[in-house]
Every structure is written in structure tokens, then in C-alpha cells.
Amino acid sequence: METMGRWAILLFLAFGLGFGLNPPPAGGLGQVGVIPGPSLPWNVARINAPQAWSITLGSPAIVVAVIDSGIDFSLPELAEVRWTNPKEALNGRDDDGNGYVDDICGWDFRDNVPAHCRHTPIHYHGTAVASVIAAQAGRVVGVAPKIRLMDVRFLDSRGLFYEKDWKKLVKAIHYAVQNGARIINLSILAKVPPPREVEEALYWAWERGVIVVTIAGNEGRAGVNWLGRYPFVLTVAATDKADQPAPFSNFGPEVDLSAPGAEIPALLPRGAVGTLFGTSFSAPHVSGVLALILSANPELSGREAAEVLLRTCAPLPVDKMGFGKGRVDAAQAVAQAHLQFPCQSAPPPVK
Numbered sequence: 404m405e406t407m408g409r410w411a412i413l414l415f416l417a418f419g420l421g422f423g424l425n426p427p428p429a430g431g432l433g434q435v436g437v438i439p440g441p442s443l444p445w446n447v448a449r450i451n452a453p454q455a456w457s458i459t460l461g462s463p464a465i466v467v468a469v470i471d472s473g474i475d476f477s478l479p480e481l482a483e484v485r486w487t488n489p490k491e492a493l494n495g496r497d498d499d500g501n502g503y504v505d506d507i508c509g510w511d512f513r514d515n516v517p518a519h520c521r522h523t524p525i526h527y528h529g530t531a532v533a534s535v536i537a538a539q540a541g542r543v544v545g546v547a548p549k550i551r552l553m554d555v556r557f558l559d560s561r562g563l564f565y566e567k568d569w570k571k572l573v574k575a576i577h578y579a580v581q582n583g584a585r586i587i588n589l590s591i592l593a594k595v596p597p598p599r600e601v602e603e604a605l606y607w608a609w610e611r612g613v614i615v616v617t618i619a620g621n622e623g624r625a626g627v628n629w630l631g632r633y634p635f636v637l638t639v640a641a642t643d644k645a646d647q648p649a650p651f652s653n654f655g656p657e658v659d660l661s662a663p664g665a666e667i668p669a670l671l672p673r674g675a676v677g678t679l680f681g682t683s684f685s686a687p688h689v690s691g692v693l694a695l696i697l698s699a700n701p702e703l704s705g706r707e708a709a710e711v712l713l714r715t716c717a718p719l720p721v722d723k724m725g726f727g728k729g730r731v732d733a734a735q736a737v738a739q740a741h742l743q744f745p746c747q748s749a750p751p752p753v754k
């Protein structure tokens with residue numbers, strides 16, 4: 404017998420989607436590090452990412468897994484940040500023995516094929532999330548434009564998932580951790596409690612030093628959705644252009660910190676630029692800053708990186724509680740990650 408719950412699992416919510424008028428770039432990639440004004444989105448400036456870039460633009464050794472609806476890496480701003488599996492070749496065999504044949508650049512858990520072989524259309528959500536984390540300068544630039552993004556598709560062509568899909572999420576989390584991701588961006592939510600296996604997978608990731616970043620939800624209410632209620636994930640609420648809590652953002656004691664989530668310019672599949680709203684687009688700012696922290700100091704554990712992140716948030720100028728430690732600040736976070744651990748710095752001069 405079917406249950407209501409079977410169809411009740413949803414997802415992220417991105418609303419007010421608008422498509423920008425920016426045409427595709429006439430040339431190739433812009434030069435990362437010299438960001439022309441029009442391509443520096445307000446949200447990336449607001450979290451002080453350009454100041455952090457004087458220390459690091461991100462390291463290719465730091466991998467963020469985007470468990471989402473798939474990423475369009477044909478876009479010039481994303482082409483070079485695609486994670487590739489160094490131990491896998493395209494030959495019909497599972498060269499690295501990880502259980503996935505020819506997973507040269509991630510896995511599509513929706514179609515159950517290598518990410519480059521997917522056959523169902525991708526929803527825009529994953530590409531937009533990826534763009535906020537790591538787009539290289541072009542029509543927009545992301546927070547950490549020199550890291551790598553692992554494409555781990557979970558959501559279907561409409562951006563949805565259902566109760567029967569929980570096992571896919573567990574596999575996706577395991578895949579990300581076992582193949583070297585240090586951060587997992589999970590801009591998805593569910594209205595019903597996930598099964599125990601999902602909780603165990605998230606805790607398993609945390610125990611291995613992988614930081615899972617997820618969302619508060621978009622109903623403008625006290626209380627966050629799953630997966631944001633777990634204590635061993637970072638749960639992100641949304642702020643707006645005025646550095647105020649976004650009216651649509653959920654909030655509550657489960658929220659760890661906040662990041663811009665309203666009027667976010669981001670790339671969409673096939674190359675349009677959208678203006679997006681939702682905590683789905685707040686979380687990737689946090690994933691990007693965590694990637695910068697670990698790029699500045701790869702020796703930090705996941706827990707230490709999360710502590711630096713939370714310690715350096717800018718307090719929100721509001722009385723409203725429930726938005727965590729405040730708005731993420733890339734410059735402060737990276738400066739602390741870089742300087743606070745002298746073992747990573749040059750040795751002190753000999754007396």
C-alpha cells in the first residue's frame with residue numbers, strides 16, 4: 404500500500420528564479436585573481452572572499468563533493484574545477500576497485516552510471532550550487548575558484564527525491580568520503596525524518612573529518628528541516644543584501660551560521676545566469692569558505708576547520724536569534740586558518 408510519505412519527501416526549494424540577461428562569454432576563461440568588476444557578484448564580495456584570495460584562491464587538492472542534481476561542466480567557468488579520479492581510466496573496468504566502473508569524474512546515483520554518461524536531463528540546482536562554490540571568473544565567480552568539485556548526482560531531473568531514494572543518498576555520501584572529498588555540500592531537505600542509515604552515513608563522514616554542509620530550509624519559520632537537525636552537520640540559514648536574515652529562511656538553535664541566500668547570481672545549465680533565492684544557495688558559500696580554509700592550511704582536521712569557520716563569523720546586526728554564529732566571513736576565516744597554526748608557517752628565526 405502506498406503511503407503519503409512515499410511522495411512527501413522534498414528537496415530543496417529555490418524560488419523566485421529569474422534568468423539574467425548576460426550572454427555567454429565571447430572568449431575563454433577570465434583570469435582568476437584579477438576579477439573584473441561586473442563578474443564579482445555582490446554575495447562573494449559581501450563575505451570578503453576577494454580579501455581571502457590574497458592568501459589562497461583554493462587548492463586543487465581540496466575537493467568539495469556536490470551531492471545534488473548534477474553539474475554542467477561544459478560551462479567555461481566550471482570546466483577546470485571538475486574533479487577527476489586519478490586512479491580510474493575509461494576502459495570498462497573498475498581500475499581503483501571502489502565499486503564503480505569508469506567513474507573518471509564522479510558518479511550519477513540517479514541514473515546509476517558514471518557522471519559523464521548520464522542520460523536523464525539535469526535540473527539547474529546542482530549547477531547553480533557548484534557555481535557559487537567554485538566558478539572561475541567569467542560571467543560570475545565563485546568563492547573558491549581553484550578547488551575541485553566532485554559531481555555526485557542524487558536529485559532527479561525535477562530536482563526531487565523520494566523515500567525510496569534514501570539508499571542512494573547513503574551510497575552518495577560513502578562515495579564522496581571514500582574518494583577524497585573533504586567537504587560535502589548537501590543543499591537538500593526532507594520533511595520527514597530520514598532512516599537510521601542516513602544518520603549513520605552522515606556521522607561516519609564526520610568521524611572521518613569530512614564536513615557536511617546542509618540547509619535550514621525556506622519556509623521562514625522557527626525550526627529547520629532534515630538533514631539540518633543533526634548535530635554533526637553544519638546547518639546554514641540565509642541572509643540578504645542588507646546583511647539581514649532573509650525573510651524566507653528558517654532559523655533556530657540547529658542553525659550553525661548564515662550566508663547570503665537572496666538574489667544570488669549563479670550559472671545555470673547551458674549557460675544562462677540566474678538570480679536565485681534559497682538556503683540552497685547559502686550553503687555553497689560556507690562550503691567554499693571551508694575549502695579556502697583547508698586550502699590555506701590542509702593540515703587542519705574537519706573539526707578544526709569548522710571551528711575556525713564558526714569563530715570568525717560576522718555577527719548579524721539584528722536581535723533575531725536563530726541564525727547561528729552570524730554571517731560567514733572568508734577573509735577572517737582564511738587569515739586565522741593561515742596564521743593561527745604556526746606549524747604551517749615558516750619556522751621562527753633562530754635566536
Ligand SMILES: [Ca+2]
Pocket residue numbers: 491496497498499500501502503504505506
Ligand atoms: Ca572505480
Ligand SMILES: [Ca+2]
Pocket residue numbers: 491492493494495496497498504505506
Ligand atoms: Ca575504468
